Amino acid sequence: MDAEQKLEKSRKRITESIAQNIHLYGLPPSAGRQFGMMFFEDxxxxxxxxxxxxxxxKTSMSTSIRAMSDAKLVERVWERGVRKDLYxxxxxxxxxxIDMFTVKWRRAVSLHTAAIRKxxxxxxxxxxxxxxxxELLATISNDIERLEYIRTYYDWLDRLIDAFEDQKIFELVPLDEEDM
Amino acid sequence: MDAEQKLEKSRKRITESIAQNIHLYGLPPSAGRQFGMMFFEDxxxxxxxxxxxxxxxKTSMSTSIRAMSDAKLVERVWERGVRKDLYxxxxxxxxxxIDMFTVKWRRAVSLHTAAIRKxxxxxxxxxxxxxxxxELLATISNDIERLEYIRTYYDWLDRLIDAFEDQKIFELVPLDEEDM
DNA sequence: CCTTTTGTACAGAAAAAACTGTACGTACTA
DNA sequence: TAGTACGTACAGTTTTTTCTGTACAAAAGG
Structure with a gap:
């Protein structure tokens, strides 16, 4: 095996590893491969x-790219003179x-909260x-109590998302391990 | 519509809302309905x-319950005299x-880290x-640099998971909103 | 020991999701 | 203005996931 093949193998391992775990971002493995490939491109x-x-x-590429853009994993880049979209x-x-976390959970919290309110x-x-x-009255009171518990929980979750969004999370878990 | 129907409708709304968002826990909507139904049972x-x-x-119930147990959403309960499994x-x-977060991300970090090390x-x-x-030498150096960056990132993620696991997250985002 | 009950492995059916090729709208070029 | 290049909507196909029914192993009870 020559050096180029070894390099390719090394990249492939990382890319596959990403593909296997990209479901945590709500994306299918093929999007992970796309992301991995793009990661190694200059x-x-x-x-x-x-x-x-x-x-x-190309249709698949377009679909995945849009999903990855929504999840903020990739971004569009402009280059003068280039007509095609660049990512x-x-x-x-x-x-x-942080973006994935806030985007995904903010939406969930918002939907849930609306349902609970109603x-x-x-x-x-x-x-x-x-x-x-x-009996029915007791059941209703019980449900109300449960829903109020969930609402409190979603309030907390919302504040948790805030903490990620405005970078406060780095106060608790610093970037540099030495800072701890 | 009588009171019982209204109650049922209220529960159904919440259950469907859970079903729509349970994918964040890596589970299919039907598991969400199961969870929602169980939530309202005493x-x-x-x-x-x-x-x-x-x-x-019953087979489906068994499969989902196992998935939900693994994700720590439900738990088995023992009652003397009852032969069937209770959940x-x-x-x-x-x-x-916290359990979902730590279980899912710990596994991902572990797999990724192994691939990166190799x-x-x-x-x-x-x-x-x-x-x-x-040229090849430059590319290799480039890849090494990139992988070391990711490794640093996974170190941080691992510490983030720690912070959730040992409840430190509540220092940053307190349970009670008044504490802030 | 045998019988009954319970949970799940497994194979096939049904449903959902991912992927492709064609067609078309939009925007740039000449 | 016409022509070309580009991204994506859409319908159909393939692949994957979910769900079901049957069959069986393990445990409990007699």
């Missing part, structure tokens, strides 16, 4: 570049982690009605 | 209970979040060889 790539490099359709992986992996107000209204059996 | 349930309640096969959702949602040592050995073109 220059921004076009969709055609990626298509050629990975042997996959490169973001180089701050700490920020990649159910809580319905239940509280329901509770006011007369003509409810004591 | 007593621990058997696989047959769940099967009847959700109208799904209930964990009631500390903060801990659920590739780094290969590349460093390769670099020692004579008879490499200057």
């Amino acid at each position: 220059r921004p790539l076009t969709l055609d570049d990626m298509s050629a490099e990975l042997g996959m359709s 490169k992986v973001k180089d701050d992996w700490y920020q990649i982690f 159910s809580l107000s319905e239940l509280k209204e329901l509770k006011q009605e007369g003509s409810l059996s004591p | 007593r621990p349930l058997t696989l047959d209970d769940m099967s009847a309640e959700l109208g799904m096969s 209930k959702v964990k009631d500390d949602w903060y801990q659920i979040f 590739s780094l040592s290969e590349l460093k050995e390769l670099k020692q060889e004579g008879s490499l073109s200057p």
Whole structure:
């Protein structure tokens, strides 16, 4: 095995490792391979570049790139004179982690919170009605209590996301291990 | 619509909301419905209970419950005199979040770190060889640099996981909003 | 010991997701 | 203005995942 092959093997190992774990970012393995490939490239790539490099359709490249853009793993780059869209992986992996975390969880918290608000107000209204059996009343009160617990939890989660978003997390877990 | 139906609707909303977001825990929507249903039950349930309640096969219940146990969302409960396995959702949602986070990311960090170690040592050995073109040598050095950056990042991630695991995260983001 | 009950492994069916090729809208070029 | 290049919407195909029913091993009870 010559040196180039060894280099290729080394890259392939890392890329596959990324592919196996990219599901944590809500993406399929093929997007991981795309990301890994882009990571080792020095220059921004076009969709055609990626298509050629990975042997996959341009449509797939387009779809994955969009998903990775939404998750903030890659970004578009402009170069004068180049008509095609150019993409490169973001180089701050700490920020990649933070962005993924905040994007994914913020959406979940927001959806959940809306549902909880709605159910809580319905239940509280329901509770006011007369003509409810004591059992049902107890059940409703029970549900209200549970939902209020979850709401409190989501408040915490929201503050946790804030802490990531505004970099406070680095106060707790410093970048440099020596600082600890 | 009578009171019972309203209650059911309220629960259904929450359950569906969980089902839509349970992918963040690496589980399919049906597991989310199972979790949501269990959440509103006062007593621990058997696989047959769940099967009847959700109208799904017992095999599915068994599979999902195992996945949810692994992700630490539910736990087995023992009751004397009951032969069937009983399960209930964990009631500390903060801990659920922390467990999911640490379980999933610890595994990813561990796998990645192993791959990086291996590739780094290969590349460093390769670099020692004579008879490499200057271009190739530059590429190798470049890859080494990149991998060392990732390694540093994974070190940080590992310490972040530690911070969740040993509850330090609550120092940064307190449970009680008033404490801030 | 045998019988019954319970959970799960396994193979096949159903559903969902990923991938491809074509077609088309938009924007740049001449 | 017409022509070309580019990205993506969409429909159909392939692949993967989820779900079901059967069969069986392990444990409990008699």
